[in-house]
Amino acid sequence: MRCRGSGEYVVTIVTRKRKARVEQLAHSKRAAGVTVILKNLPMMMSLIVLTIILVGALWPTSHLFYNPLSPNLSSRFLPPLSTDQLGNIHLLGGDFLGRDMLSRLLYSGRYSLITALAAAAFVTVAASILGVMSGYLGGWFDAFVMRVVDALLSLPVILIAIVLATIIGRSVITLAFILAITGWADYTRVIRAEALKVRSMAFVEASQASGATLHHILLRSILPNTFSVMTVMTTYTVARFILLESSISYLGMGVVPPASSWGVMVGEGRDYIFEAPHISVVPGVMITITVIAINFLGDSLRDHWDPHSRRH
């Protein structure tokens, strides 16, 4: 009896010690994460730019400089950095209805970003479930998922998305849904490849041997090990969705007024391109900057997880 008692005691000490060490490690890891960001210039720059864009886009409509929806005759086609007849300054000018471009840019950014982020979140969940299951289970499930992926990758995405948008509606949620169902294929393929890699590793075999349930293996062994790839893929996916959403909106198949997005703004300016180029150019530049920043973030994340790729 006494023996067992002391044994238990030892075990608790060891667990406690190990817990402390694990916590300490976790802490230093977190600290390392912060220094990584600070030391990685591209990552920090893109994070700063993206934060500014995000804060601007989420700024409440009532607190913008001007109402992004109210037309104003005296500032129609007003070039950037000029004042209208009332003496109000418009940093980015006015659009074809005299609405303040800067306010409108921020207001539209909200729709562009939320649509892309929602779609990317949706795709992340769907692709990680499908990819992990497909890679680990193999067999007919894998074959089926991969055939669907192949099929989706060989379709003209924009056309399909536009057709869907006219049919099932053009709200932010339906657009995000459309982006997601047309854009989950390559993400799933990458996660599947990761899961395949992890599947044959020793620790997975160990947990199989110790009788872990399928559920446990998928959630505790496979999924966490695809996390690094997931962060990279999600980042790239957001960029891709911003571009895709802007194309759909440019063609007039995106969100309907009073909602707006950067793509909608470029499309609106298309008719006045020679008289007032800023109406199209400003939102176009905004899309480009945002996508560059997101791609940079993705690249630096990839380099961070896989130093091998940084060589080039």
Place this chain on the structure above:
Amino acid sequence: MCALNQETSLLNLQQFLLRRFIQTVPLLLVVLILVFSLTRLTGDPATLVLGDNATPESVQQLRNDWGLNDPLPIQFMHYLGDLLTGDMGQSLRYTRPVLAMITERLGASLLLVFASIALSTVISIPLGILAAVRWKRPSDTMIRIGVVIGQAVPRFFLGILLILLFGLRLGWVPTSGYGFASHIILPAITLATPTIALLTRLVRSSMLEVLNSDYIRTARSKGLSEPRVLYTHAFRNSLMAPVTMLAIQAAQLVGSAVVVEQVFAWPGLGRLALDAIYARDFPVIQGIVLVFCLIVIGANVLVDLSYALINPQVRIG
């Protein structure tokens, strides 16, 4: 890996094409079913064509005439049957055969897409190689900056910028429409740019990978000249990844042609598709989606075949 004589390789080619064909059938069927059912589930084309003031009787009459009252599966089977005989139905809006409308526009779209594919290949391969050879020198940096911007700029915006630049300031080339050979320049550049950026990046990184490999070091230590090392040893082996990507990009290019055609008033299938979508002209939408998928699948087969050209180790089939 294996030396094929002419006859067996021809046989292999036939088998390969046959297999590809069989693989595409389920894909096409899925696409057709999806588009067909989705477009039939919402909106009534008869009401759309006749307008809001039409009497219920005339709407009913038109629905009967077009077979819109039949159950969906029967409508679909009718559609498939017609398709096999080359009949894609009639445009609801223009009451013309869809096939004729598509063939009129097909040439312009194919021209644009293939011009862009050619342009992407011709520009990205030398640029990628140059960047890899001049690794971390100014020319490499310039190319990388170009790649970053090229991958991020949306095609419609690039098109607008080009129209602004060339239409307003320079006036060298026409900015919209279709006719002379010079009309294709701006649309093709616009459609190709993101693809050029992507491929340049891929060529650069796979070339760098190859240049760091052992057999290149061997080739250099044998005393081969640098051009010989680059073009006979490194070049071919660095092309696999970009060519694979080109296959995926083909689908992208065909889809994005819709946007570019709209920007430049290019009279191709994309604009026909947009008009049909605005008007809910189902038979035309179905026909165009089908043709677009066929183009993409065709491009994919071409890419698969070109693997064999690049790398003799890859056997067809």
